[in-house]
Amino acid sequence: MFSQSVRSLISPLRTTLTQAARCSSREAAPTRIEKTVNSVTILGRVGADPQLRGSVEHPVVMFSVATHANYRYENGDWAQRTEWHRVVVFKPNLRDTVMEHLKKGQRTMVQGKITYGEITDQQGNQKTTTSIIADDIIFFRTDS
Numbered sequence: 001m002f003s004q005s006v007r008s009l010i011s012p013l014r015t016t017l018t019q020a021a022r023c024s025s026r027e028a029a030p031t032r033i034e035k036t037v038n039s040v041t042i043l044g045r046v047g048a049d050p051q052l053r054g055s056v057e058h059p060v061v062m063f064s065v066a067t068h069a070n071y072r073y074e075n076g077d078w079a080q081r082t083e084w085h086r087v088v089v090f091k092p093n094l095r096d097t098v099m100e101h102l103k104k105g106q107r108t109m110v111q112g113k114i115t116y117g118e119i120t121d122q123q124g125n126q127k128t129t130t131s132i133i134a135d136d137i138i139f140f141r142t143d144s
Contacts, residue, residue, distance in 0.1 A: 038113040040132055042067055042085055046106050050089075050098050061089040061098050065110060086131045087112070098137060107140035 047064035054060040068082040087110050089095045102108060112134040118126050 039111070040114050041109065041111045042132065043109045044068075044085070044107070046102055046104055046108055047084060049104050050102050052099060059095065061095045063087050063098070063102065065108060085110075086129070087134050087137075088115075088131045089134045089137070091134070094134065094137060097139075098134075101139055102137070109138040109140075110134050111136040 042065055044065040044067040047066050050061050050063040052059060053062055065085045065087055066082050067085065068080050070078060070080050072078050089098050110132060112132045115131050115133055117129045117131070119129055120126055
C-alpha cells in the first residue's frame with residue numbers, strides 16, 4: 001500500500017516536470033518546482049445513499065460521510081462533535097462500485113484530496129464548498 005501511495009504522489013510530479021519541459025521552449029520554466037501534498041483520509045458513516053449527478057458525458061457520484069470527535073468538559077461531562085464531509089467520485093470503476101455497494105449508515109474509509117470551490121444557490125448567493133475527491137474507498141460490511 002505504501003508503494004502505491006508513493007507512486008500516486010510521483011505520477012503527478014512526473015507530469016508536472018514533463019509539462020514544464022514542454023513549456024520551456026514557449027515560455028520560461030519555473031526556476032524551482034516544489035513538491036506539495038494534498039491528501040486526506042476519513043473513516044466514518046455514510047449519511048445518505050450515494051447520488052449520481054452531472055451529465056451523461058461527465059457523470060459524478062456524491063455522498064456524505066460523518067466523522068466525530070469526543071471531548072470532555074472541565075466539569076467531567078462528555079460531548080461529541082460531528083462533522084460532515086462531502087465526497088465526490090469521478091473515477092468510472094469506483095463510481096460504479098460506490099453506486100452498487102455503498103448505502104446509508106455503512107462504515108467507509110475514503111482516501112483522496114481536498115478541493116475548494118464556489119456554487120451559486122437558487123437566490124443567486126455565492127457559497128464556498130469543500131469536497132473530498134475520492135481516489136480510493138474501502139467498504140466495510142454492513143451489520144445484518
